[in-house]
Amino acid sequence: MSSSIETVIVLGGSGNLGTLVVSALVNAGFKVSAAVRQSSTATYPESVTVHKTDYSKDALVSIFQGQDAVVSCIPRTQVADQKTVVDACVSAGVKRFLPSEYGGDTTLPDIEKRISFTAGKKEFGEYLVGKESEGLTWTRVFTGPFFDWMLTQSARQFKLDMGVMGWDLEMFKVTIFDSGDQEFSCTNIKTVAEAIASVLKHENATKNQNVYVSSFPRLTQNEVLAALEGLSGRKFEVTQASTEDLAAKGEARIKRGEWVQGYIETVSASCYAPWGYNTFGDRAEQWNAVLELPKEDLEDTLTRVLRMSGTV
Structure with a gap:
């Protein structure tokens, strides 16, 4: 080098x-x-x-x-x-x-x-x-997406029904998109x-x-959910949603001038969608x-995030 x-x-x-x-x-x-x-x-x-x-x-x-x-x-x-x-x-x-x-x-x-x-x-x-x-x-x-950062973002601050990328750690809620088993990448x-x-x-x-x-080239929502429930000792309230539907909703918001909410909804949908935006x-x-980047541990990251969010 x-x-x-x-x-x-x-x-x-x-x-x-x-x-x-x-x-x-x-x-x-x-x-x-x-x-x-x-x-x-x-x-x-x-x-x-x-x-x-x-x-x-x-x-x-x-x-x-x-x-x-x-x-x-x-x-x-x-x-x-x-x-x-x-x-x-x-x-x-x-x-x-x-x-x-x-x-x-x-x-x-x-x-x-x-x-x-x-x-x-x-x-x-x-x-x-x-x-x-x-x-x-x-x-x-x-x-x-910035994995640890987005997990700590509150749905309330963006006036959304769901958390960023579907996660709402404060309320122990998650929106699982499509099957929840599609791979995505995050850092x-x-x-x-x-x-x-x-x-x-x-x-x-x-x-x-x-x-x-x-940090995690091949991750799924269901993997993250299982790890969060295991580490926190809490069951999450799960809502199912479609990536196609949320992406369309986000795009409609953007066209109406609701930029922040539309951006978050469109990006959240695209994170897990089949068109490969984050795969x-x-x-x-x-x-x-x-680049000689170190391998990272999912549970270590989630433990840190849970402590940052004050949920454990």
Whole structure:
């Protein structure tokens, strides 16, 4: 393993994932900077250089000077802004760009017909690949849902009848989609950050690649339910639902302008749906090995999550 990447700047480094990415990069030995909005009050370790920016191309070109890699952790609502970021990377001579993916597989054929909000990411991905001819390399990292993080999210905060991805640990409720036996892939949020750092450590292997990682490449809802009931000593109230029906409901919400609820419902359905949005299997196992990511234990993760949620 060798890499010429030494300096890395993180965009959106104050969010749930971004803060962990900054820490993972620092721990991996990179010289790390963070780009934040002018209004940001985020704090970072002393070793991290902070650049306040309006995200205009000229401003980004200036702060990207001397940076080997740019890692985007900007919110999904700002994905379109990444074209400006990429153009600035090219102008500043940045070697590697990691876009804000970190979710389901947006490269699937016609996925935008199933999940409308993937259209922007797919279009941007094509734009990014086109920049190879101008000297910019890229890596798209697909992780599936942030498993431990999403299990701790309350249904009440999003005004939903069900929990995120179907789980409501506070109320010991779960919505099981279809049979509950279909495999899906997911990644603990800290592992997502560590995978990003490892991508840059494995510069050659990840050059211009779609990288799939997962803490649990082959998991089912029924497996998770059995483990949660065993660890908590509580039976969950189970509701059955259809991925097709919930996806349609979520898309209808998005069209009505109910973005947050529609997004969560559509993503929750797509997590377990047969169209493969979060089914990485062999690909994740292979990339986990390339990136030297440690194997994780489901019960250890769920025990930690139950303690975090105050249910055990």
